[in-house]
Amino acid sequence: MNTLYSFRRCPYAMRARMALRYSAVPVQIVEVSLKAKPADMLALSAKGTVPVLNADGQVIDESLQIIDWALAQNDPQDWRLKDDPAAQSLAAALIEENDQVFKVHLNHYKYAERYPQFPMPHYRAEGEVFLRRLDGLLQQQRYLLADHPSLADIALMPFIRQFAHVDRDWFGQTPYQHLQGWLDGMIESALFTQIMAKQPDSHPYG
Numbered sequence: 001m002n003t004l005y006s007f008r009r010c011p012y013a014m015r016a017r018m019a020l021r022y023s024a025v026p027v028q029i030v031e032v033s034l035k036a037k038p039a040d041m042l043a044l045s046a047k048g049t050v051p052v053l054n055a056d057g058q059v060i061d062e063s064l065q066i067i068d069w070a071l072a073q074n075d076p077q078d079w080r081l082k083d084d085p086a087a088q089s090l091a092a093a094l095i096e097e098n099d100q101v102f103k104v105h106l107n108h109y110k111y112a113e114r115y116p117q118f119p120m121p122h123y124r125a126e127g128e129v130f131l132r133r134l135d136g137l138l139q140q141q142r143y144l145l146a147d148h149p150s151l152a153d154i155a156l157m158p159f160i161r162q163f164a165h166v167d168r169d170w171f172g173q174t175p176y177q178h179l180q181g182w183l184d185g186m187i188e189s190a191l192f193t194q195i196m197a198k199q200p201d202s203h204p205y206g
């Protein structure tokens with residue numbers, strides 16, 4: 001049995017849930033409270049971040065590794081771009097920039113009042129550099145690295161969505177129309193809709 005400890009609104013957990021659902025591996029999703037993490041999750045992974053996958057005893061507690069594991073089980077639409085090493089390198093570089101650089105700008109922008117060294121538009125402009133780059137890629141093809149989704153689209157989308165949702169009016173008036181279309185399509189996709197559906201509350205009295 002596979003279990004994923006997850007938090008619905010966590011972007012790292014979102015990308016793991018998308019990859020697991022796409023791979024069609026059966027997984028029980030356990031929605032955790034980040035303020036009261038379950039003891040069985042902490043016993044598997046002491047660092048206390050979600051997502052954590054328990055794949056039949058193998059514990060994976062990094063979202064990118066969970067994606068790799070899922071795609072190794074089943075990758076029907078070639079999210080790994082397995083015959084295109086150049087695209088694979090670009091995917092790795094985009095994910096690295098997202099996780100190490102853009103994510104920092106996103107946090108500063110979203111919580112600008114906590115970082116009074118600079119006014120909010122400064123942080124937004126720092127993040128915008130990445131948006132511009134992605135829009136450039138999407139001018140060439142429908143998804144970031146091909147005409148079909150790849151793991152780069154899945155890994156980045158929850159973070160771009162968060163950035164866009166800090167101020168939807170601002171995002172809507174930017175010149176990044178390809179990125180806007182890409183994000184709308186990803187948000188409206190069956191895959192994303194399914195992984196964001198609220199699970200029925202498990203009720204202690206059955």
Ligand SMILES: N[C@@H](CCC(=O)N[C@@H](CS)C(=O)NCC(=O)O)C(=O)O
Nearest residue numbers: 010011012034049050051062063064
């Ligand atoms: N590098 C980790 C990051 C995961 C992460 O930071 N998750 C956040 C929630 S979005 C978390 O669990 N934070 C711990 C907490 O809030 O207590 C991954 O990719 O899985």
